[in-house]
Structures are given as structure tokens and as C-alpha cells.
Amino acid sequence: MYTIRTLNNISQTGLGKLPPAEFTIDPEAANPEGIILRSFDMHQMELPENLLGVARAGAGTNNIPIDKCSERGIPVFNTPGANANAVKELVLAGLLVSSRRIIDGAAWVQSLKDNEDVEKAVEAGKKQFTGPEIAGKTLGVIGLGAIGVQVANAALDLNMNVIGYDPFLTLESAWHLSASVDKAETLEELVSQSDYITIHIPLNDKTRHTFNQELFAATKKGARLLNFARGGLVDHEALKDAIEKGIIARYITDFPTAELLGIENVIVTPHLGASTPESEENCAEMAAVELREYLRYGNIRNSVNFPGCIVPYSGKPRIAISHSNIVNMIGQLGAVFTKHHINIDKMVNNSKGELAYNIIVCDNLPEDENQLIQDLYAIPSVRRVRLLK
Numbered sequence: 572m573y574t575i576r577t578l579n580n581i582s583q584t585g586l587g588k589l590p591p592a593e594f595t596i597d598p599e600a601a602n603p604e605g606i607i608l609r610s611f612d613m614h615q616m617e618l619p620e621n622l623l624g625v626a627r628a629g630a631g632t633n634n635i636p637i638d639k640c641s642e643r644g645i646p647v648f649n650t651p652g653a654n655a656n657a658v659k660e661l662v663l664a665g666l667l668v669s670s671r672r673i674i675d676g677a678a679w680v681q682s683l684k685d686n687e688d689v690e691k692a693v694e695a696g697k698k699q700f701t702g703p704e705i706a707g708k709t710l711g712v713i714g715l716g717a718i719g720v721q722v723a724n725a726a727l728d729l730n731m732n733v734i735g736y737d738p739f740l741t742l743e744s745a746w747h748l749s750a751s752v753d754k755a756e757t758l759e760e761l762v763s764q765s766d767y768i769t770i771h772i773p774l775n776d777k778t779r780h781t782f783n784q785e786l787f788a789a790t791k792k793g794a795r796l797l798n799f800a801r802g803g804l805v806d807h808e809a810l811k812d813a814i815e816k817g818i819i820a821r822y823i824t825d826f827p828t829a830e831l832l833g834i835e836n837v838i839v840t841p842h843l844g845a846s847t848p849e850s851e852e853n854c855a856e857m858a859a860v861e862l863r864e865y866l867r868y869g870n871i872r873n874s875v876n877f878p879g880c881i882v883p884y885s886g887k888p889r890i891a892i893s894h895s896n897i898v899n900m901i902g903q904l905g906a907v908f909t910k911h912h913i914n915i916d917k918m919v920n921n922s923k924g925e926l927a928y929n930i931i932v933c934d935n936l937p938e939d940e941n942q943l944i945q946d947l948y949a950i951p952s953v954r955r956v957r958l959l960k
């Protein structure tokens with residue numbers, strides 16, 4: 572029996588993928604084997620002693636201490652693409668809201684409640700809410716992953732010109748991206764040509780404050796900037812300066828902070844990108860299945876820190892081992908298996924960065940299984956050993 576702790580509200584349909592005969596779901600569990608979460612900040616908590624796997628029902632994993640998890644041989648999963656449509660739809664709304672003064676206009680109409688002739692007041696006052704059309708304008712998309720590709724393609728359908736920037740574009744994204752999207756070689760090239768800019772990259776040490784004073788200096792005057800990715804991608808001091816100078820005509824973001832409130836031409840939504848029933852269900856289902864398959868069989872799909880590794884279950888016991896990605900590990904593991912007279916039926920060894928992961932399917936197990944596990948842990952740089960029967 573595995574205990575799964577949920578750190579946020581997770582769709583019940585998704586949690587239904589964890590059969591109660593094998594999994595107990597307990598939001599208060601002190602020492603769970605698995606964690607499923609959304610945006611809960613795990614940097615603030617100690618990793619539970621028994622923790623084996625963490626599944627983020629969503630895309631961004633900057634709220635999870637990935638390095639600490641890797642050190643302890645704990646894979647962190649996310650759910651690529653499962654909320655991309657929800658975010659795309661909100662970005663399209665953001666694009667229109669950034670252009671047409673829908674929000675200001677609607678608020679102003681409410682202020683006319685006690686006016687004697689509302690119709691007349693509206694026709695006289697509406698000119699203050701004029702805003703340009705997006706058709707024929709240029710949208711720059713930074714990050715062409717699951718969300719960026721959908722936003723870029725949808726903007727083409729709205730008759731915009733689209734430029735994209737992503738030095739790490741995957742084959743999967745390239746397959747889905749329209750050939751009509753122009754490629755920018757640098758961020759500066761993209762921002763200097765775009766009337767609208769939308770950011771769809773992860774927040775990490777390399778991307779923090781991507782929009783800084785220098786990039787704003789290269790940005791086309793009067794651009795509208797959309798940030799539905801993460802607040803930390805934009806340096807707020809530099810942003811305020813860019814708004815004052817008229818470089819940024821409007822900033823629309825899904826990531827409120829106190830300093831952004833009350834600034835004219837800044838529109839802030841309460842992190843709503845993935846908040847649709849469809850996306851919440853998709854993400855939760857995918858996260859629950861990823862964690863279930865890892866806990867049951869050691870299989871890994873969609874981990875951000877571990878290599879993918881899937882060996883279909885054949886009824887035989889298996890040993891899952893994670894270790895540092897260095898030379899002579901297979902030799903050392905093999906020696907332990909030989910010592911315990913284990914015949915290996917199948918062995919898969921995959922690596923990602925500084926981590927390697929094995930699933931070793933065994934024809935037989937020794938009588939002293941604890942000794943086998945101890946011997947495997949005795950190999951320097953082995954991080955985690957799991958015997959799954």
C-alpha cells in the first residue's frame with residue numbers, strides 16, 4: 572500500500588486513477604511515498620523520509636526542489652501539454668484585452684449606474700476606450716513548447732504575423748508549428764519587430780529576468796507584453812521604467828505581486844491559466860498515472876529530472892536503481908547480481924544529465940533480499956534501490 576499526499580486540490584477524476592486497494596490518498600500524510608501537487612511551494616517543506624516520487628499536475632516545476640529530489644533519487648514528473656489549450660485560450664483573451672480597452676470600458680459603464688441617460692453617456696464617452704485591431708500586427712512568441720506552439724498557430728488564424736524564438740525547439744514542437752511562423756535568431760530581433768510579445772518559457776536560473784532593462788531597451792516602442800508563464804521572467808523595476816517610457820503600452824500577466832497592483836496599463840489575472848475543469852482533470856489524470864506506474868513498476872514517463880524508462884510488466888520481479896551517471900556503474904551492479912546468483916531477464920539503463928536509471932527484470936531473487944539491497948546501496952553513487960515484486 573502506498574500513501575499519496577496531495578498538496579493542492581487535485582481533481583477527483585484524476586485521483587480515481589489510483590485504485591484504493593493499492594493507494595491511500597491523504598492530504599495530511601506526514602510520511603507519504605508519493606506527492607501530487609499543483610503550485611504549492613515545496614521549497615518551504617522538508618522532503619518526507621519515505622518519499623519516492625513527486626508528480627506536478629501541470630507544467631511548471633519551479634515550485635519543487637528538483638536538485639534535492641535528484642540527490643535523493645526521487646523523480647519529479649509533470650504533465651506536458653495537459654493544460655496547454657487552457658493557457659492558449661487565456662492568452663488569446665489577454666491579447667484582445669491588451670489591445671481593446673474591454674476591462675476599463677466595462678468598469679466605466681458600471682460607474683454610469685446613476686446617470687440619467689446611460690445610452691447617451693456611453694456614446695459620448697466610448698472614444699476614451701479605443702484600441703487597435705490585432706489582425707495584420709506582429710506577435711512575437713518566446714518559447715515554442717506545448718503552449719507557445721498553440722498560441723503561435725492560433726494567432727496566425729487571427730491574421731496576425733507571427734515570429735517565434737526557441738533555441739531548444741523540440742522535434743515534437745516543430746511537427747506542430749505552422750510553417751508560416753517566422754524564426755527569430757535572437758530575443759532582441761524578436762522584441763524589436765513585435766507589436767505584441769507573449770512569453771512561454773519555464774522559470775529557472777537561466778531565464779529569471781529575461782525581460783530586463785537591456786531587453787526592454789531593444790523592444791519596439793508601444794509593444795504589449797503578455798506573461799502567462801511566470802512572474803519572475805520579468806524584472807518588475809525594469810518593467811515599470813519601460814511603461815513610463817512608453818516602450819510597453821500594456822503588461823498583462825497571470826502572476827500578481829503587490830508591486831504590480833494599481834499601476835496604470837498593467838492588467839493582472841489571478842493565475843488562471845490552467846484553471847478550467849478540462850485542464851484540471853487532464854493534468855490530474857496524467858500526474859496520477861505517471862506516479863502510479865512509477866510506484867508500481869518503476870516505469871518513468873515525463874520526468875523532468877530522470878530519464879524516461881519503460882519496461883512493460885511481465886509478472887517477474889524487478890529492481891529499479893538510480894545512480895550518478897558515471898563510468899563503470901553497470902559493471903559494479905552486475906557484480907552484485909552475480910554474487911547473489913540472479914539471472915537477469917532484461918535490463919534497461921538510461922541516463923539524463925548527471926543521473927542514470929535502470930530497470931532490471933530478474934528471473935529469480937536471492938533468499939536474502941535485504942542483503943542484495945544493502946550490497947547495491949554499498950556501491951558509491953547509488954541513490955535509490957527499489958525491489959518491486
Ligand SMILES: NC(=O)C1=CN([C@@H]2O[C@H](COP(=O)(O)OP(=O)(O)OC[C@H]3O[C@@H](n4cnc5c(N)ncnc54)[C@H](O)[C@@H]3O)[C@@H](O)[C@H]2O)C=CC1
Pocket residue numbers: 629630631632651652654655658713714715716717718719736737738739740741744771772773774778799800801825842843844845846
Ligand atoms: N499561467 C498558467 O497557469 C500556466 C503557466 N505555465 C507556464 O508556462 C511555461 C511553458 O509551458 P509549456 O509550453 O507547457 O512548456 P514546454 O516545456 O512545453 O515549453 C517550454 C518551451 O520553452 C523553451 N525554452 C526554454 N528556455 C528558453 C529560452 N531561454 N528561450 C526561448 N525558449 C526557451 C523550451 O525549448 C520549450 O520549447 C511553464 O513552464 C509554466 O511556467 C504553464 C501552464 C499553466
Ligand SMILES: O=C(O)C(=O)COP(=O)(O)O
Pocket residue numbers: 609610628629630631632654842843844845846
Ligand atoms: O501548469 C503550470 O505551470 C501552472 O502554472 C498551472 O498552475 P496551477 O496548477 O493552476 O496552480
